[in-house]
Structure formats: structure tokens, C-alpha cells
Amino acid sequence: MSEKKNIDRLFQEKFKDFEENPPEVIWDNIREELEEKKKKRVIPIWIRLSGVAAILVMGLLLRLYFTNIENNGTTDNPMVIDNANGAQGIPLKTLPTDKLPKNDINTDDVYNRSKKPTLNDNVVVDANENNNGFDNTKTGKTVNAKNKHTKPFSTPSKNAVVYNSKSNKANSTNSGSVTQPGNAVVNNIALPDDNAASKNNGIATTAKNTLSNSGNQHNSAVATNPFDTSKNNAKSNSGIKSDISDKATANSAVATNRTTSSGNKATGKAQNNNGATLNNLTQKNNAIAGNAASTNNATGTINPAGKNNINDNNDNSNSTAVAAIGADKEGQPLNNAATPPVTINKDIPLTETAIAATDTVKPENELEKLLREKEAGKKEEKDKALADNAKTNKWNVKPQLAPVFYNSLSQGSPIDGQFAGNAKSYENDLSYGVGVNYALTKKITIRSGVNTLNLNYETQGVEFYASLSKSTTNVAARTNANIVVQNQGTGYATPNAFFENQMPAGTFNGSMMQKTGYVEVPVEMAYALLDKKFGIDIIGGVSTLFLNGNNVSVVSTQGYTTNVGQAQNLNSIHFSTNVGVGFKYRFFKSFEANFEPMFKYQVNTFSRDSGNFKPYFIGLYSGISFSF
Amino acid sequence: MGLEQLIKDCQENSIKAQEQLYRLFAPKLFAVCLKYSRSRVDAEDNLQDGFLLIFKKINQYRFEGSFEGWAKRVMVNNVLQKYRTEGIFEIVTENMPEEAEVEIEADDIPMDYLMAIIQQLPDRYRMVFNLYVIDGYSHKEIASMLNIADGTSKSNLARARMILKEKIETRQGNTIPTAK
Numbered sequence: 001m002s003e004k005k006n007i008d009r010l011f012q013e014k015f016k017d018f019e020e021n022p023p024e025v026i027w028d029n030i031r032e033e034l035e036e037k038k039k040k041r042v043i044p045i046w047i048r049l050s051g052v053a054a055i056l057v058m059g060l061l062l063r064l065y066f067t068n069i070e071n072n073g074t075t076d077n078p079m080v081i082d083n084a085n086g087a088q089g090i091p092l093k094t095l096p097t098d099k100l101p102k103n104d105i106n107t108d109d110v111y112n113r114s115k116k117p118t119l120n121d122n123v124v125v126d127a128n129e130n131n132n133g134f135d136n137t138k139t140g141k142t143v144n145a146k147n148k149h150t151k152p153f154s155t156p157s158k159n160a161v162v163y164n165s166k167s168n169k170a171n172s173t174n175s176g177s178v179t180q181p182g183n184a185v186v187n188n189i190a191l192p193d194d195n196a197a198s199k200n201n202g203i204a205t206t207a208k209n210t211l212s213n214s215g216n217q218h219n220s221a222v223a224t225n226p227f228d229t230s231k232n233n234a235k236s237n238s239g240i241k242s243d244i245s246d247k248a249t250a251n252s253a254v255a256t257n258r259t260t261s262s263g264n265k266a267t268g269k270a271q272n273n274n275g276a277t278l279n280n281l282t283q284k285n286n287a288i289a290g291n292a293a294s295t296n297n298a299t300g301t302i303n304p305a306g307k308n309n310i311n312d313n314n315d316n317s318n319s320t321a322v323a324a325i326g327a328d329k330e331g332q333p334l335n336n337a338a339t340p341p342v343t344i345n346k347d348i349p350l351t352e353t354a355i356a357a358t359d360t361v362k363p364e365n366e367l368e369k370l371l372r373e374k375e376a377g378k379k380e381e382k383d384k385a386l387a388d389n390a391k392t393n394k395w396n397v398k399p400q401l402a403p404v405f406y407n408s409l410s411q412g413s414p415i416d417g418q419f420a421g422n423a424k425s426y427e428n429d430l431s432y433g434v435g436v437n438y439a440l441t442k443k444i445t446i447r448s449g450v451n452t453l454n455l456n457y458e459t460q461g462v463e464f465y466a467s468l469s470k471s472t473t474n475v476a477a478r479t480n481a482n483i484v485v486q487n488q489g490t491g492y493a494t495p496n497a498f499f500e501n502q503m504p505a506g507t508f509n510g511s512m513m514q515k516t517g518y519v520e521v522p523v524e525m526a527y528a529l530l531d532k533k534f535g536i537d538i539i540g541g542v543s544t545l546f547l548n549g550n551n552v553s554v555v556s557t558q559g560y561t562t563n564v565g566q567a568q569n570l571n572s573i574h575f576s577t578n579v580g581v582g583f584k585y586r587f588f589k590s591f592e593a594n595f596e597p598m599f600k601y602q603v604n605t606f607s608r609d610s611g612n613f614k615p616y617f618i619g620l621y622s623g624i625s626f627s628f
Numbered sequence: 629m630g631l632e633q634l635i636k637d638c639q640e641n642s643i644k645a646q647e648q649l650y651r652l653f654a655p656k657l658f659a660v661c662l663k664y665s666r667s668r669v670d671a672e673d674n675l676q677d678g679f680l681l682i683f684k685k686i687n688q689y690r691f692e693g694s695f696e697g698w699a700k701r702v703m704v705n706n707v708l709q710k711y712r713t714e715g716i717f718e719i720v721t722e723n724m725p726e727e728a729e730v731e732i733e734a735d736d737i738p739m740d741y742l743m744a745i746i747q748q749l750p751d752r753y754r755m756v757f758n759l760y761v762i763d764g765y766s767h768k769e770i771a772s773m774l775n776i777a778d779g780t781s782k783s784n785l786a787r788a789r790m791i792l793k794e795k796i797e798t799r800q801g802n803t804i805p806t807a808k
Contacts, residue, residue: 007789007796008761014742015762019655020662026676027650033680034643 056534062376393590393627396437398449400594400623404431406455409601412612414569415514415552416473418487419459420611427456431619433520437627443528447541451520454549455617458513463488464554464564465507474608475552475565483564485512485554510556514567517549524578535592537582543600547572569606576600576616590628596621635695638686646683654679656696657703663746663758664707674710678703704763708773711751737796745795752776753788760785 406426413419433451440446464472464485471482488509524541552564580598587593601616634652637645658675665671682702689698746754755774759765760781765773767781774781 007793010737011742011746011757011761011792014737014739015659015663018659018739020658021655022658022672022675026672026679027647027654029676030650030679030683031643031647034641034646034683 052534056530056532058376059532060530394439396439396445396592396625396627398435398437398594398623398625400433400435400449400451400621402431402451402598402619402621404429404453404455405618406457407616407618408457409614409616410612412614413459414606414611414613415459415475415485415512415567417611419462419512420613422462422487423460425458425460427458429454429456431520431621435522435621435623435625437526437625442531445526445528445537447522447524447526447539449522451522453518453520453545453617454515455518455615456513456515458511458555460511461488461509462486462512462554463507463509464512464556464562472552472564474567474569476568483554483562485552485564508554508556508558508560510554510558512564513553513555513561515549515551515553516547516567516570518545519548520545520576522578526582533586535582535584535586537584537596539578539580539582539596539598541578543576543578545574545576545602545605547574569608571604571607574602574604576602580621584625590626592625592627594621594623594625631695632691635686635689635691638683639689650679653696653699657699660700660703661707662743663762664704664755666747666751666754668747674703674707677710678706681706700763704759705773708755711755712775737799741799745792748795749788749791753784753791756781756784757788757792 405428411420431451431453435449437445437447462485464483467482467484470484472485520543522543524539526537526539528537530536547570550566550570552567553561554564555561578598578600580596582596584592584594598619634645634649638649661671661674665674682699759770767778770781771778
């Protein structure tokens with residue numbers, strides 16, 4: 001009965017064909033889950049759409065915001081944007097550079113009126129061999145330094161902490177970190193902080209965009225290579241170091257300025273004697289102000305202007321502040337613009353001994369804000385890039401299809417006034433064709449194309465009969481018997497009514513169908529309200545409609561159809577005025593899905609006796625366009 | 629309607645097709661769940677989850693190889709995954725001499741009992757035993773599936789065999805005391 005057996009084989013045999021029916025409830029559970037899943041699938045689409053909508057709205061607002069700034073900004077060459085306290089919304093002014101000696105570095109004056117909080121701390125340091133008299137002037141709050149290359153100087157590629165030595169004496173050499181009295185020493189410590197850098201870039205780009213639109217259209221490019229530009233500047237301006245310090249990146253960015261000396265002799269030619277800069281913060285403000293001052297100097301002097309919000313740790317209680325000094329090789333006086341920020345605790349006159357080290361710590365809130373803005377800016381940029389990309393494709397071809405809803409604004413009948421009061425039913429038809437768009441500018445597009453169009457309607461409550469002697473008003477008579485259409489109950493209006501009355505069966509109740517067909521050639525203009533991945537256009541224009549179908553027929557209540565003839569009062573060419581809104585969604589690089597509800601009001605459709613019939617139609621044009 | 633069409637319909641998310649497929653394969657797959665799970669209740673849970681997984685992944689079935697085999701693999705993987713996330717496999721590895729064969733007195737042992745003792749095995753022993761003995765995976769495959777060493781798999785198997793043998797013999801001892 002029992003035999004020795006391999007345990008493996010025992011189980012294998014037993015389990016080989018083993019099956020067991022699970023309880024029914026399991027399937028019920030599974031089905032429930034499956035059905036639930038199907039329902040759930042719908043939801044994320046809406047969530048996604050609402051997300052997209054939110055982003056679009058945000059993008060739009062940002063765009064408008066920047067546009068405003070742009071309009072305000074009047075500078076051709078915005079180099080640097082320094083905003084001390086974004087949160088505070090302190091408008092920045094820029095220094096006119098007229099007074100400044102020229103340097104290799106061209107600084108353009110930029111007026112920043114942007115209230116936008118952007119963190120750009122730019123430190124521009126000029127080293128000139130000879131530092132002679134300095135003009136220290138108080139300047140507007142911001143200084144823009146520009147480059148020859150017209151690249152923005154101010155793009156923060158690195159985080160630099162700049163020390164400005166207070167006193168500049170004659171220096172034969174400037175060692176980066178040495179702060180000797182009498183020497184203007186600039187220490188540029190570049191802390192490459194990837195995160196910070198990236199942040200700054202983002203911010204910078206936003207700022208730039210706003211500015212740059214006025215000045216340069218290529219701003220975005222510039223923004224993306226902030227690093228290079230700064231390098232270039234440094235190179236081209238031998239002896240000038242430009243440092244950009246980002247406080248933002250460090251979160252608590254500290255800028256220490258020590259310095260400002262009125263009398264600087266700069267000896268080292270390559271080295272920078274002057275550092276301008278400053279970012280300071282008042283802890284109150286939490287804001288960081290970094291301002292770089294810039295000037296256009298043919299000869300190569302830079303006036304960095306810095307704002308300092310300074311907490312003074314220094315002995316110099318009087319002076320706070322700021323300033324960047326540029327020394328000219330040629331011995332030209334420099335303009336140093338020191339801008340005492342509103343938020344400064346102390347104003348420091350620029351005297352030979354001046355200054356203050358300021359440490360700034362940013363509070364978290366500020367940072368978060370910046371971060372958010374930066375992100376928004378990035379997004380904006382992306383969209384812009386996308387849009388720009390599309391811009392390059394000026395032509396756009398679009399097969400389209402539209403359900404057309406025909407109607408009339410007033411009662412009336414193009415056939416005969418007697419039908420004006422009759423009920424009419426308008427047929428909905430399908431229009432199809434090809435559209436061609438040409439982008440004139442970023443915003444404005446000229447559109448044309450060809451569409452077929454059938455407009456049919458039915459006049460109800462008519463009666464008709466055959467007659468040799470009469471014909472329906474506005475319908476071409478035929479050589480054989482005509483069909484006369486009239487309102488029901490009118491009776492026979494013919495002279496030989498008596499005769500015809502003998503044949504009452506000759507009249508039929510029914511309806512009259514007028515069919516017209518056109519080839520429509522629109523010429524329209526579209527203005528882009530929104531031109532991103534998702535776009536909205538306002539469209540207006542006219543269409544020329546060429547008549548290519550013309551027929552009037554009657555349908556008896558029994559359903560028999562008889563041709564009556566062609567309407568004689570249709571113009572072979574007429575027009576329509578078109579207005580509409582276009583929605584488009586770019587789902588692929590060159591492909592867009594379009595949906596354009598258009599209202600087209602027909603003008604001059606009938607040559608005469610239109611019976612106050614004012615037809616219009618609404619087309620829901622949709623299609624997929626390809627741009628090239 | 630052929631199985632292939634049925635599967636295609638399932639790929640289209642037809643609930644009717646899914647039900648048919650379920651009816652067709654549930655008994656076999658329930659058997660799989662029973663032997664891989666700790667208890668009948670667990671097995672029911674696993675069956676349910678496994679089928680949901682099958683319907684979710686059915687688009688990945690490329691009509692290569694038998695659908696049943698594919699479904700079984702999904703089912704087994706589902707169970708393994710579940711126990712893995714529960715961290716059950718963390719039992720102390722013991723070094724057992726590998727015994728190639730374990731001989732037992734094989735009289736008519738009821739299926740229920742066999743199933744019960746399998747389910748009572750520690751999780752990893754159960755997995756290894758099932759995978760190796762009943763479903764024919766190699767130690768290498770098992771090792772990678774369970775993320776353990778080859779040797780661990782082998783010793784787990786040996787240990788599982790010993791436990792099963794003991795249980796069977798105990799039962800035989802109890803019910804048929806004299807049977808030898």
C-alpha cells in the first residue's frame with residue numbers, strides 16, 4: 001500500500017493537474033476594480049487639462065507683466081539688471097555714462113524700472129593702471145554695465161563674492177585677496193555653485209527678457225550663456241574683472257564690500273583696482289541688492305555702481321556704502337556712482353575711507369519667491385522658444401472641415417416676399433477645403449484658402465402647381481411647364497383659373513427647397529492673443545463666394561420632389577464678413593490642431609428681391625495644420 | 629471565439645472578455661496561488677491582485693508562448709513581489725546539506741493535507757520548493773527571482789523537503805501508526 005517515493009515526485013504528481021475554483025466573490029471584486037479603473041482614467045485628463053489651463057493663465061499674466069516692464073524700459077542696451085530688493089519693489093535707475101571715460105567696456109545706461117524682484121548681483125570691477133580722480137557721484141540706484149559685445153555683462157554665471165578694499169592707494173600690484181589700504185583690491189571669489197548658478201540664470205533670463213525685448217531680440221541666447229559673456233568681458237577688458245555675485249544662490253549671499261577710496265592709483269594694469277559692487281542687504285529688507293554699475297567708456301573705465309544696503313560693522317559709521325571705482329588708464333576721472341539705497345542704514349559718503357562690510361542673509365521667504373519666479377521665468381522662456389521655433393515657419397497649410405449652420409438674421413425670402421413669414425428650416429451642411437496661412441509677424445497672420453460651401457434651406461407651408469403660363473417669381477422660366485410655388489391657400493392666380501380649377505388635384509402642399517452652392521475664398525487676418533503651445537487667435541476678414549450651385553425644388557408632403565428651376569436673383573459673386581476665434585494646440589513641432597468657430601455674415605447675396613432675407617452661417621472649422 | 633481573440637478583446641478592455649478569460653483560467657491560477665500563499669485567504673487575495681495585474685499587463689502579451697504560461701508567471705511574480713515587499717524573505721540562511729532525494733512512504737495522502745503543509749512552510753522555503761519542484765525552475769532562476777544566492781536556494785529546498793517529510797510522516801504516524 002505504501003511505497004517509498006521521492007517526495008518531489010509525490011508533490012509533482014499531486015499538483016500536476018490540480019485546479020480549484022475560487023469563490024465567486026473574487027471575480028466580483030476584480031470587476032469592480034476594473035470598472036473603477038476605467039472611470040478613474042477619465043479624471044486625470046481633466047486634471048491635466050486644468051493644470052495646463054492654470055499654467056497658461058500664469059504664463060499669460062507673466063507675459064503681460066513683462067511686457068509692461070518692457071514698455072517702461074527705454075534703454076537700448078540693457079546690460080545689467082540689478083535689483084536690490086525685489087520684494088521692496090524699488091525702482092532702479094541707471095547711470096548715464098556720459099561722464100565716464102571710455103573703456104573697453106561699454107556700459108550702457110539702463111533704466112530699470114522693473115519692480116520685479118530679481119536677484120542679480122553684479123559686480124563689476126575695473127582695474128586700470130592709473131586711477132586718478134574719481135568722480136563719485138551718487139547715482140540712481142542701478143547701474144548697468146554693458147559690454148562691447150553687447151552681451152549682458154550682468155548675467156551671473158558664477159557666484160562671486162567681491163571684496164572691495166576700502167582705500168585705494170597706488171598699487172603696483174593687485175593681489176586678489178589683499179586689501180591694503182591704498183589699494184583697491186578686488187577679490188573675486190567665484191564660488192561655482194551649480195545650483196546657484198542655475199538659479200541665477202533663470203532669474204537673469206527673466207529679467208533679461210523683459211529688458212531685452214526692447215533692445216535685443218536675441219536676449220534669450222544671451223541669457224543662456226551668461227557665463228561666456230562674462231568671460232568675454234573679462235578678456236576683452238583686460239584688467240577688468242567683472243564679477244557677478246549671486247547672492248540668491250547661496251541663499252544667503254553675502255557680499256562684502258569694503259571700500260571706496262577716492263584716490264586710487266591703480267598700478268597693476270591687468271589687475272583690477274576697483275571693485276564695484278555690492279550687494280548688501282539689510283536684514284530688514286531681506287533683500288539683496290546687487291548693483292553693478294556700468295558705464296560706457298571707450299577707454300575702458302568702468303564705473304561700477306553698487307548699492308549697498310549695509311549693516312555696518314565698521315568703524316566708519318558714517319559711511320556706508322558703496323561704490324565701485326573705476327580707474328582709467330588714461331587717467332580719466334571715473335564716475336563712481338554710489339547709490340545709497342533707501343534701505344540703507346547709513347549713507348556713506350564716498351570718502352577715502354569708507355565702508356562697510358555687509359553681510360546679507362536672505363530669509364527663506366525671499367528665496368522661495370525668487371525660486372518661484374525663476375521657474376516661472378524658465379517656463380516662459382521655454383514657451384517662448386517654442387513659439388519662436390514656430391515662428392520660423394511662416395507658411396502653414398491646413399486641410400479643414402467644418403459643420404456649417406445656416407440661418408437668417410431676419411425673416412424674409414429671397415424667392416418671393418410672400419414667403420417671408422413662412423417657417424423655414426435651414427440645413428446644416430459640411431464645408432471643407434484647404435486653408436493657407438502666412439505669418440506676417442509673430443502675432444499677425446494672413447489667411448486664405450478655398451472652401452466648398454453648400455447653403456440650403458427649406459420654406460415650409462407652400463403649395464405648388466404646374467402651369468404653362470406662369471412661373472414662380474425669381475425662378476427662371478422653362479420651356480415646358482413651370483412649377484408655380486405660392487403660399488398655401490392662395491388659390492390659382494392665373495387668368496385661366498377656371499380651367500385650372502377643374503383640376504384641383506393639380507396643387508400640392510409641400511415645401512420649397514432652395515439649394516445654393518459656393519466656392520468660398522476667404523481673406524482674413526488673425527491676431528494671436530496667445531501664442532504658445534496652446535494658442536488663441538482673433539480672426540476677422542472677408543470671404544468671396546462664387547456661386548456654383550443653384551437650384552430650387554419643391555417637395556410634396558408625400559415626399560415627391562420636383563425641380564422648379566434656378567433662382568435668378570442670386571449674384572454669381574458675393575461676399576461675407578467673417579469674425580471668429582481660433583484655438584490651436586501644437587501637439588507636434590510643425591503640427592497644430594485647430595478649432596475655429598467662425599461667424600460669416602453674407603453681403604450682397606441677392607441681386608434683387610431678397611425679401612429682407614439676411615443670411616449668415618456659422619462654421620466650426622477644424623483641421624490639422626502643417627507649418628513649414 | 630478563440631483564445632487569441634479573447635485576449636485581444638481583453639487588450640481592448642472589454643469587460644466581457646475579461647470575465648471570460650477569468651472563468652477560463654481562474655481554477656488553474658487559483659491552484660498556483662494556493663500553493664504559493666500562506667493560506668487560502670491569502671491565496672484569494674493574491675488571485676485577485678494577480679488577475680488585476682494580468683489585465684493591466686495583458687497588452688504586453690505578444691502571443692508568443694502559451695498564454696497560460698505567461699499568466700502563471702505573472703501570478704507567481706505577483707506573489708513573490710508581495711512577499712518581497714513584506715520583507716518576509718529575510719530569514720536567517722542556514723546551511724543545510726543538500727540532499728538530492730528525500731524518500732517518504734507515499735500512501736494516499738489527501739490533497740488538502742499536502743496543500744496545508746506547503747502553506748505552512750516558511751515563506752521562502754515554500755517559494756523555493758514550489759518554484760523548483762512543482763514549476764520546474766532551476767536554482768539559478770530561483771536565486772535571481774528571490775534575490776538570494778544559489779546555495780541559499782538549494783539549502784532552502786533541502787530544508788523544505790525535510791519539513792514536508794516530517795509532517796507527512798507525522799501524519800502517517802498518527803493516522804496509521806503501524807504503517808511502515
